[in-house]
């Protein structure tokens with residue numbers, strides 16, 4: 001006999017949740033209270049522990065999927081104790097009849113049948129939508145004003161947004177597709193892959209070992225495939241002379257007082273990119289091929305690719321424009337600690353507009369970073385080291401930092417990339433120039 | 439007719455006895471024998487174990503939302519300890535450990551948070567009101583009960599507990615006032631856990647302490663380290679004795695921290711930093727008490743371990759009783775608060791039963 005474990009109401013009147021990560025796979029034997037998955041509701045990101053011990057016969061959901069309360073998450077192939085969820089549901093339903101106004105769930109249901117809201121006038125009124133919908137719209141650069149909400153009083157619902165995200169019109173309902181692009185590195189729905197057929201039978205040539213692909217690996221793979229499939233990658237490489245910057249940095253670290261953050265190169269690089277971006281805003285945009293528009297972002301949120309015990313993640317440092325080098329240094333330190341524990345919330349991984357990957361901390365000079373779709377550029381840093389260079393006709397040793405900028409040639413040209421990189425180098429080579437920025 | 443300073447005789451004390459390292463101030467240490475200390479310890483462990491289990495159960499859909507109390511164990515066990523059986527308690531919704539200490543059954547806590555009326559039915563022989571969810575609505579009941587005790591000349595005391603947010607509710611200030619005016623035997627305990635949902639304590643009142651609010655009503659307020667069970671016991675014992683002597687109310691501010699979310703429906707990461715939470719982790723009420731017990735040779739690691747196991751078994755048994763327990767009976771809604779229903783409630787009950795009957799017959803037809 002098998003038992004379904006269904007998504008419970010995790011808050012008060014929550015009716016759906018998005019699966020962030022599935023922590024088990026079919027065939028796994030789990031202990032009671034062992035975490036099964038991480039999900040996020042409108043209110044909070046939470047871990048769902050197993051209600052029982054047993055073997056997972058089937059996993060019904062995947063990361064990225066939105067699941068309604070009451071939908072099966074997993075099925076246990078158990079002969080053990082089943083969970084007493086039934087009386088609970090009954091009790092809740094019955095008390096609801098007595099004591100409470102209809103919960104939001106009911107509201108949402110009747111909304112479908114409700115008459116269309118009055119047509120919008122030109123006045124930008126505040127659009128009704130939940131915080132989660134607002135966030136999702138913001139991250140996907142969608143103006144809620146432009147959507148005709150189908151909820152009560154014109155409220156923009158999840159379905160409305162899905163429709164627009166899927167490329168449907170903002171006004172007419174269409175069928176909701178199963179997958180949609182996501183922003184900011186946390187993408188997890190799968191893409192149709194080119195059909196390359198099955199792998200050969202490797203055992204013909206020797207022994208092999210097969211391991212299931214962990215969820216985080218799947219997420220990374222999907223995101224990479226998406227970027228490779230959509231962005232047209234070109235890489236621009238140059239070397240910045242950071243002798244002066246290195247001196248400044250060391251000088252600070254030598255004389256810093258307690259509580260002052262230790263400075264690495266990264267905060268300066270972030271500031272330099274930001275300064276260059278003000279002149280070249282294309283590097284902070286997205287290419288909207290559906291609407292035939294370039295979306296310029298007026299926020300500056302930089303993803304920092306970090307290596308965690310579980311694999312690559314890209315937490316986002318927000319509002320670079322409003323942070324000092326010291327602020328950034330502190331935030332990067334905190335990020336490093338979190339990375340060690342791989343304890344980022346989904347929010348911390350979303351909403352990036354440009355990405356930096358510092359592979360040089362492990363070594364290497366040239367790399368070809370993959371753009372973090374739907375961004376259009378990524379800067380890879382090589383290992384900073386002394387190099388023999390020619391200055392005033394003489395070979396001298398200078399401290400040099402390799403820069404590897406990948407950009408999307410759909411929207412950025414080689415000349416733009418050279419100018420942008422040159423601008424960044426200018427700030428890094430004469431860091432005093434950062435002082436002149438406002 | 440000069441303008442001059444009035445000489446008010448008021449000060450606010452602050453007390454802690456057991457520090458974060460388990461070091462005790464022997465001059466202030468209460469005289470409790472080893473059995474008592476272990477009983478207190480066990481109650482705190484039980485509170486935490488139940489809390490942890492309930493959080494998991496909520497995520498599994500086995501109970502509704504609830505208000506976790508991790509971090510506030512010393513506060514609740516400390517203030518409940520001096521209360522006698524014949525005294526009255528008007529409880530907070532965030533102190534199941536105190537309720538169980540008073541004689542509520544463990545499964546009732548689960549029943550309550552699952553919407554069963556049986557969770558709000560005071561057990562026979564226990565003088566407590568059920569938990570009140572409307573914030574700040576219950577201290578006024580405690581003031582009233584205290585005034586009644588005073589009129590009847592009994593030697594009982596009533597204690598009520600509420601959060602820092604509640605002190606911004608008018609009813610709570612009225613309760614403070616009436617208890618003072620009538621010198622009623624009331625002990626007010628504010629469980630200042632630093633937040634009212636997402637609102638930090640600093641936005642609740644301009645006053646430096648909550649304890650000092652008592653001064654305006656003409657009695658003493660004291661601020662206590664709410665993560666120090668010994669200090670909580672000492673202060674509450676003094677307040678209870680004072681009330682019993684007929685010397686009126688006291689306001690105790692237990693300075694503590696809610697380690698978890700407000701209820702299972704919110705995400706504390708959105709309104710407070712991980713660093714702040716980490717700082718309070720170091721102040722854990724259980725850890726320091728364990729160190730104290732060991733230093734005092736009241737227990738060794740092995741005994742503490744046994745107590746833990748014993749508690750886990752007790753909680754597990756409670757959960758099993760809960761899951762086997764009740765078929766929901768909506769008509770019970772009316773049955774457990776009043777010995778005799780008021781006319782309005784009687785009319786409501788009849789109307790409600792009629793609706794239920796109608797619904798049942800409709801369901802049968804389908």
Ligand SMILES: Cc1ncc(C[n+]2csc(CCOP(=O)(O)OP(=O)(O)O)c2C)c(N)n1
Pocket residue numbers: 532571572573574600601602603604605629631633634635696700
């Ligand atoms: C009258 C009323 N208003 C609002 C609420 C919603 N609410 C529930 S708990 C809470 C915060 C209470 O904070 P506090 O008194 O500090 O107690 P804590 O929850 O921190 O223990 C609020 C606003 C309510 N239950 N009742």
